[in-house]
Amino acid sequence: MGAFPLFLRLVRASVGGQARYPASALLLTVGQFLGTGIEMVAVWALFHRFGSVQGWHIGEVALFYGLVNCMFAIADALGRGFDVLGTEFLRTGAFDRLLLRPRPLALQLMGHDFRLSRLGRLLQGMAVLVFATHQAPIAWTPATVAVALFALVGGIALFLGILVLQGTLAFWTVESLEIANVLTYGGVQAAQYPLALYANWFRRVLTFVVPLACVAYYPALAILGKPDPLGAPAWMGEVSPLAGFVFLAAAFGAWRLGLRRYASTGS
Amino acid sequence: MSRGLRAAMRPYIAAFASRFLQMLQYRTAALAGFATQCWWGGIKVMVFAAFYGGTAVAGASSPMSLAQAITYTWLAQGMLVLMPWMGDPEVGQAVRTGAVAYDRLRPVDAYALWFARSAGWIAARLLPRVALMAAFAAVALPLAGLGDWAWQLPASVAAGAAFLLSAGLALLLSTAMVMLLNVAATAALNERGINAVATPVVIVLSGNLLPLALLPDAWQTALRVQPLAGLMDIPARLYFGQLSGWHAAGGLGLQCFWIAVLVALGRLAMGRTMRNLQVQGG
Numbered sequence: 160m161g162a163f164p165l166f167l168r169l170v171r172a173s174v175g176g177q178a179r180y181p182a183s184a185l186l187l188t189v190g191q192f193l194g195t196g197i198e199m200v201a202v203w204a205l206f207h208r209f210g211s212v213q214g215w216h217i218g219e220v221a222l223f224y225g226l227v228n229c230m231f232a233i234a235d236a237l238g239r240g241f242d243v244l245g246t247e248f249l250r251t252g253a254f255d256r257l258l259l260r261p262r263p264l265a266l267q268l269m270g271h272d273f274r275l276s277r278l279g280r281l282l283q284g285m286a287v288l289v290f291a292t293h294q295a296p297i298a299w300t301p302a303t304v305a306v307a308l309f310a311l312v313g314g315i316a317l318f319l320g321i322l323v324l325q326g327t328l329a330f331w332t333v334e335s336l337e338i339a340n341v342l343t344y345g346g347v348q349a350a351q352y353p354l355a356l357y358a359n360w361f362r363r364v365l366t367f368v369v370p371l372a373c374v375a376y377y378p379a380l381a382i383l384g385k386p387d388p389l390g391a392p393a394w395m396g397e398v399s400p401l402a403g404f405v406f407l408a409a410a411f412g413a414w415r416l417g418l419r420r421y422a423s424t425g426s
Numbered sequence: 427m428s429r430g431l432r433a434a435m436r437p438y439i440a441a442f443a444s445r446f447l448q449m450l451q452y453r454t455a456a457l458a459g460f461a462t463q464c465w466w467g468g469i470k471v472m473v474f475a476a477f478y479g480g481t482a483v484a485g486a487s488s489p490m491s492l493a494q495a496i497t498y499t500w501l502a503q504g505m506l507v508l509m510p511w512m513g514d515p516e517v518g519q520a521v522r523t524g525a526v527a528y529d530r531l532r533p534v535d536a537y538a539l540w541f542a543r544s545a546g547w548i549a550a551r552l553l554p555r556v557a558l559m560a561a562f563a564a565v566a567l568p569l570a571g572l573g574d575w576a577w578q579l580p581a582s583v584a585a586g587a588a589f590l591l592s593a594g595l596a597l598l599l600s601t602a603m604v605m606l607l608n609v610a611a612t613a614a615l616n617e618r619g620i621n622a623v624a625t626p627v628v629i630v631l632s633g634n635l636l637p638l639a640l641l642p643d644a645w646q647t648a649l650r651v652q653p654l655a656g657l658m659d660i661p662a663r664l665y666f667g668q669l670s671g672w673h674a675a676g677g678l679g680l681q682c683f684w685i686a687v688l689v690a691l692g693r694l695a696m697g698r699t700m701r702n703l704q705v706q707g708g
Contacts, residue, residue, distance in 0.1 A: 182504075187622050190626070194622065196626070197629055197630050200636075201635050201636050205477055206644075208640055209488070338462070344462075345469070348466065348469055349469050352476075353470075358472060361468075361472065
């Protein structure tokens with residue numbers, strides 16, 4: 160069986176398992192929808208009270224917010240295997256079984272526990288995108304749709320890269336550390352607002368270290384046709400999502416280093 | 427305290443203390459949580475600064491100053507584990523494994539025993555995180571030259587004392603809510619779905635997401651009297667000296683009222699669930 164059909168089969172098996180508990184799956188999905196939606200309540204309440212922030216309006220901020228949540232929802236569903244690598248694979252020794260199978264390791268982990276509940280975050284992000292379209296307003300032309308899709312794929316690569324790094328860390332710590340939440344959930348939080356709001360050092364972190372701004376802020380500017388208040392050129396948003404793929408490649412580089420170091424826990 | 431009362435309280439105090447000491451062992455979890463909360467708080471502080479700094483009118487149209495909003499943010503991050511968004515995992519596990527049967531056999535009040543344990547579970551995670559957060563936001567930030575972003579002292583000594591009292595009540599209130607979640611988990615055998623729905627409600631209505639005062643003015647009356655305000659909003663208002671004199675007493679009284687109501691509800695629900703409980707496993 161080829162790599163991709165194998166992946167699809169793993170996903171189907173995982174989804175089928177969750178469908179056996181429909182009430183639980185539904186509650187978790189609704190919980191995800193509401194739980195990720197409350198951040199939008201904060202955004203809305205702040206704009207309701209203050210009107211606008213440094214020339215940004217709620218429709219524009221909603222575009223960042225929706226894009227980032229869609230990216231993370233998909234990456235989080237794909238990257239669950241890396242997320243729980245320490246507790247579910249390394250500690251238990253189940254990782255040895257994955258290594259013995261003559262199939263790509265990353266693929267097996269990506270197909271592990273593909274969680275339906277992430278649909279809640281995805282739907283919420285899409286709902287906010289619809290809101291942004293009306294509020295900003297955004298003209299969806301083939302060009303802007305292309306930028307949005309490119310940003311989306313780049314963003315999925317970036318968040319997946321963060322999860323891969325989290326898994327890599329587990330080769331040393333043999334447990335899944337909550338600390339990576341700073342970059343995943345915290346990254347979503349940070350990328351929800353315009354980069355221009357932040358302090359200078361934090362902007363640099365978000366552009367050059369963990370390039371969240373490259374997959375959200377700059378493409379969103381290109382979609383809105385808004386010049387960057389910080390002075391980045393207009394074409395920036397059309398190429399910057401590439402940074403997400405570079406990050407993912409770097410993350411897999413680190414992953415291979417960690418893998419070479421791996422010694423079974425023997426249990 | 428009379429000797430009889432002390433003897434009657436002993437098993438509950440022991441349950442509280444043992445769970446408290448057990449949870450204090452999880453130092454890595456506390457440190458990881460602390461790091462996450464610093465990052466979160468930092469982002470919120472920058473966002474607040476941007477919203478407040480935008481226009482001169484912004485400050486005027488807001489019921490709290492930027493310095494207060496920043497102090498509130500650190501306070502809310504430090505007190506994050508007070509949020510009752512999940513039941514005590516030990517109770518959920520006891521129900522799944524059948525160990526709950528042992529608790530039913532003990533010659534003590536089952537509600538009070540779980541209450542004491544859950545309170546210990548919350549308190550042991552709360553105290554180290556508040557201390558770390560205070561060290562970071564009230565001491566390290568000013569030393570690093572970021573005094574504008576720092577956690578400020580309470581409005582007065584009286585405000586500080588009222589805050590401490592109110593925070594203690596918030597712990598009891600939170601435990602009463604965790605007990606309701608525990609009972610719900612017992613009835614449903616699975617706590618994940620319940621926790622998933624409880625979380626967003628708790629974050630918004632407690633004032634953890636945003637100070638309740640910053641939510642729309644039209645909602646304020648309803649927001650102030652609902653039970654979750656006692657977890658974060660009332661302690662914070664006391665801290666800033668926005669509630670003083672009779673208003674302060676009213677805030678504390680409201681917390682006590684909701685504790686009484688929720689404990690009564692919890693006892694009732696627990697009694698009903700326990701009658702129908704089927705112990706799992708062998």
